[in-house]
Amino acid sequence: MVKTATYRLHFVLLFVALLIAFFLNVSLGSVAIPFGEVVSVLTGQGASKETWNYILLDYRLPKTITAMIAGGGLAISGLLMQTLFRNPLAGPFVLGLSSGASLGVAFLILGAGAIGGVLGVLLMNPWSMVLAAGLGSFLVLLAVLAVTFKIKDTMAILIIGLMFGSVTTAVVSVLSYFSSAEQLQQYVFWSFGSLGNQSWQGVFILSLCFAAGLILSVVSSKSLNSLLLGENYAKSMGLHIKRTTVIVILATSILAGGITAFAGPIAFVGLAVPHLVRQVFKTADHFILLPAVLLYGAILMLLCDIIAQLPFTSYTLPINAITSLIGAPVVIWLLVRKRKLFF
């Protein structure tokens, strides 16, 4: 809408910050690796120790990439949801999207025990995790949307999202009653959220989801801009509301569903980052907000992951806890400062 050039410096700085966060994230972990060695591995020369090579290339690098995709992707889906529902409190977590993904994964992990045998083994590959989480979040979003078409009250939609969360918890507890301790543990660890232990194959699948979601978001940015005026104004300017809604929901469920499948439910990034970005970028234009939210989300997630790793110790905290610990105070601070959240 308004010239992008004004924000060029912002974007350059953000990019530099992302690079720094990237190197910090790769360099820090439970095993201390000298920075020089990290650089030589990343530039393809290899480290002086074979274990360092392995740690960096097969553990830390996939984790770092997952962190960037998860942070950026969740932040984007938060931005999309806030505009689509024209509600500053919207986000993948609040609307029950993550609950839906959890339910999908719970059915897969815990239900595999019930179905059992060959089918259970078949269900346990990374693709089926993505499908289950994606399908779960997509179904929840469709339900939320059906309600949106009927009820115009945005508070009602949020309550429905919370209800889906409750239903999920209930269904998961029923499922866990019938499942083995091993499966239960697998699910509980998934729900803590974890960026690590990703195979390169998993990272590849995640990148595909991310790319698809990103393309759909960019394509619908002009429509999202007109939705800022409200549905009726958007319609009067020739916008196809139903088509836009479907595309935006598809983008959100691919992004949030895919990320939740691989990294577990990660709270608050989707909600807080768009609001943080709106403080810095004084615009409502999605063509500027989208890349900004992507970069901010990625940087924030890298930093959260550094904290979660507790560098130089052998402990790793659940990433979900760290993002909540940082995200919730940020939202409160924004509210106290501005007294009102805009979208």
Added chain:
Amino acid sequence: MEQQQAKNIDLEVRNLTIGYKAKNGDAIIADAINFSLREGTLIGMVGANGIGKSTLLRTLTGMQPALSGEILLYGKKLRSYSGFQLAQFISVVLTEPPASKNLSVRELISLGRQPHTNWMGSLSSEDNKAIDYALEVTETTSLSHRKCYELSDGQMQRVAIARALAQDTPIIILDEPTTHLDIYHRAYVLKLLKKLATEANKTILFSTHEIDLAIQLTDYLIVMTQEETSFDTPCNLIESGKFNTLFPSKTIAFDPETGRFVIK
């Protein structure tokens, strides 16, 4: 008056019935509506609350289907236009405020260019010229970097009109553009509409409760009552006594001398 008769007809309504489709029969709100809106004229629409002004406006802008009758936009049926095509001919100013208050004034107005821009919505010099013109005419240039949440009702209304202007359509339809405004801003907005009709040759239709102001400024009026919907010049409507049927005559009555309603 003869000069106006010679002008092209932009929008023509023939024997229109408006209302809502329901399972147990249609709920008719008004019927036998006939009028034609000519290029470069200012048309007001008056009627009591709940008489169907908004429904008629929504039907005319294609947001709601007509129950029967015809709406012709430049001689072609309104329903044959796609939403995108319609956006090239009709822009609207609604009673609802923009959903996002985070938009700056210039951003909001530039959104009006959407039907003319590419998939990225990037603005050409022609687009920027249209935006500058809209800002200038509505005297909102000094507000252009303000955010919507900082604006007063009067300023917001001018910005909403500027957005419609930026859309650069021959027809502008406004739903109660003077509500929530003080007497100065009510007169300001209506004079602005009059200016746009005469100087920029826009066809402007608006609904309003400011009957006395509308009588003074408009070229034509649509008067909606329970019994009928009439369309004529304000003078003719006064002569035929249409304004007396507008409200229950026990409480207020129309004084044809002053063109105002007086309390009985």
